[in-house]
Amino acid sequence: MKAVTRKEEILHIAALLFKANGYSAVSMRDIATALGIKASSLYNHISGKQEILGLIVLPIAEEFTKGMNLVLTTEISSLGKIKRLIEYQIDTTLRHSNAMAIVNNDWMHLDTENKTKFLNLRNSYEENFRNIIRQGITQNEFNPAHPEVILFSILSTLRNLYLWHEKRGKLEVNVLKRDMVKVLVNGIV
Amino acid sequence: MKAVTRKEEILHIAALLFKANGYSAVSMRDIATALGIKASSLYNHISGKQEILGLIVLPIAEEFTKGMNLVLTTEISSLGKIKRLIEYQIDTTLRHSNAMAIVNNDWMHLDTENKTKFLNLRNSYEENFRNIIRQGITQNEFNPAHPEVILFSILSTLRNLYLWHEKRGKLEVNVLKRDMVKVLVNGIV
DNA sequence: GTCTATAGGATGATAGAC
DNA sequence: GTCTATCATCCTATAGAC
Numbered sequence: 001m002k003a004v005t006r007k008e009e010i011l012h013i014a015a016l017l018f019k020a021n022g023y024s025a026v027s028m029r030d031i032a033t034a035l036g037i038k039a040s041s042l043y044n045h046i047s048g049k050q051e052i053l054g055l056i057v058l059p060i061a062e063e064f065t066k067g068m069n070l071v072l073t074t075e076i077s078s079l080g081k082i083k084r085l086i087e088y089q090i091d092t093t094l095r096h097s098n099a100m101a102i103v104n105n106d107w108m109h110l111d112t113e114n115k116t117k118f119l120n121l122r123n124s125y126e127e128n129f130r131n132i133i134r135q136g137i138t139q140n141e142f143n144p145a146h147p148e149v150i151l152f153s154i155l156s157t158l159r160n161l162y163l164w165h166e167k168r169g170k171l172e173v174n175v176l177k178r179d180m181v182k183v184l185v186n187g188i189v
Numbered sequence: 190m191k192a193v194t195r196k197e198e199i200l201h202i203a204a205l206l207f208k209a210n211g212y213s214a215v216s217m218r219d220i221a222t223a224l225g226i227k228a229s230s231l232y233n234h235i236s237g238k239q240e241i242l243g244l245i246v247l248p249i250a251e252e253f254t255k256g257m258n259l260v261l262t263t264e265i266s267s268l269g270k271i272k273r274l275i276e277y278q279i280d281t282t283l284r285h286s287n288a289m290a291i292v293n294n295d296w297m298h299l300d301t302e303n304k305t306k307f308l309n310l311r312n313s314y315e316e317n318f319r320n321i322i323r324q325g326i327t328q329n330e331f332n333p334a335h336p337e338v339i340l341f342s343i344l345s346t347l348r349n350l351y352l353w354h355e356k357r358g359k360l361e362v363n364v365l366k367r368d369m370v371k372v373l374v375n376g377i378v
Numbered sequence: 379g380t381c382t383a384t385a386g387g388a389t390g391a392t393a394g395a396c
Numbered sequence: 397g398t399c400t401a402t403c404a405t406c407c408t409a410t411a412g413a414c
Contacts, residue, residue: 006379021297024213028408041380043409079378105294108210133377142377146360149368150377152353153346160345164337171335179338187376188322188331188339189268195397217390229392230398238390 007045009035014052015098023053023106054114057107060099061121063092068128078136079185082154085129086184087177089158093165094173100162129155154184196234198224203241204287212242212295243303246296249288250310252281257317267325268374271343274318275373276366278347282354283362289351318344343373 013034017026028049032039046052067088071081093100107118133150136142142150157180202223206215217238221228235241256277260270282289296307322339325331331339346369 022211022213022294024211025298027406029406037379038381039407040382040409040411044379049408082377105211109214136377143371143375145368145372145377146364148353148360149365149372152349153369153372156346156349156353157342160349161341163345164341171337175335176338179334180342182332183334183338183342183376185376185378186332187372187374188271188325188334189374216388218388226397227399228390229400232391233397 010042010045011052011055012098015056015102018053018056018106019098019101023102023109050109050111050114053102053106053110056099057103057110057118058114060092060096060103061118061125063096064089064125065121067092068125072128078132078139078141081132082136083181083185085132086154086158086181090161090173090177090180093158093161097162097165100159104159104162126151126155157184199231199234200241200244201287204245204291207242207245207295208287208290212291212298239298239300239303242291242295243299245288246292246299246307247303249281249285249292250307250314252285253278253314254310256281257314261317267321267328267330270321271325272370272374274321275343275347275370279350279362279366279369282347282350286351286354289348293348293351315340315344346373 010031014026014031017030017034028039028042031052032042046055067085071084071088074081074084076084107115107122110118130147130151133142133147137144137147199220203215203220206219206223217228217231220241221231235244256274260273260277263270263273265273296304296311299307319336319340322331322336326333326336
């Protein structure tokens with residue numbers, strides 16, 4: 001039985017609202033009303049709207065970094081690494097599908113410090129992904145397409161998984177993982 | 190020599206700002222200031238902020254519908270249709286890369302009438318795409334993965350092309366088309 | 379931990395002068 | 397076609413009572 005603090009309730013309801021309307025279109029009043037309290041009461045639990053955003057976005061970015069570090073220290077082929085990253089990203093998205101929307105669409109509204117932190121995490125994630133792809137091409141594991149095109153195609157698909165999860169969410173996780181790996185790695189023909 | 194009306198200037202600058210900050214975070218004052226005029230002057234050219242959004246989003250949605258209709262009336266294989274849709278979407282994105290961001294992220298801020306129109310166009314585009322994929326699987330042109338996974342993977346990649354276009358935009362269009370079709374259709378191994 | 383009251387400023391939009 | 401002036405409303409956030 002996990003105790004849910006008021007702060008966690010605020011973050012949860014804020015994530016729902018931010019996802020549906022975007023960070024800027026959601027007011028502190030909206031968040032408070034959804035919780036059945038007044039806007040001013042929120043400030044007893046958090047310092048302001050920007051703190052809420054940071055507490056939603058940064059933990060996710062850190063989780064992705066953790067997944068990448070795990071994969072990087074494993075001694076497997078480039079293809080094996082890509083497959084694990086896809087599976088890890090599917091797991092993380094399904095666990096935090098609201099937050100994923102906000103990470104994608106509202107990171108630019110983070111305060112300066114958090115924005116820098118976020119962009120550093122994101123850039124180094126991408127750079128590591130790029131290097132794995134380059135290595136796969138060099139070692140003739142992958143077809144020789146432009147590495148940037150491969151990187152973009154995989155990351156776009158994974159980053160937007162949250163959009164699709166709710167529409168057709170009935171698909172069983174293991175079927176999703178299997179078919180997503182198959183489609184992204186082997187193509188469709 | 191194409192004459193650019195003030196209205197077109199407003200739409201252009203608004204698209205730039207909406208893309209960078211999101212529709213809700215951009216004020217009429219912001220748009221006016223970027224044009225070197227006062228906010229109230231904007232209303233001589235457009236009826237309000239929501240009209241600007243509609244004039245940016247809907248023409249793009251209609252262009253995609255046009256492309257789909259073109260492909261549907263062509264007598265080629267399912268694979269051929271998919272390839273043409275990918276190329277068409279790349280062309281359209283490169284021509285309207287600012288607007289594409291807004292289509293993806295701010296359609297929910299359209300007024301009721303435009304939102305209904307937009308969602309109808311978008312849903313039928315997706316449904317047509319889905320049917321082409323289903324047909325390809327039935328006729329053994331494609332590998333048997335879940336059609337929804339294929340649809341999602343291709344559409345996510347294409348819809349986010351605008352994000353990547355500016356980062357690594359140096360890639361020549363024909364190389365991009367060729368490699369993107371290759372990656373999406375044949376996979377990476 | 380929530381409330382009322384309020385500060386101080388931004389917002390979309392209109393009226394009317396030039 | 398742009399301006400100034402303005403309205404009515406909303407915004408984030410704080411102070412202080414209970």
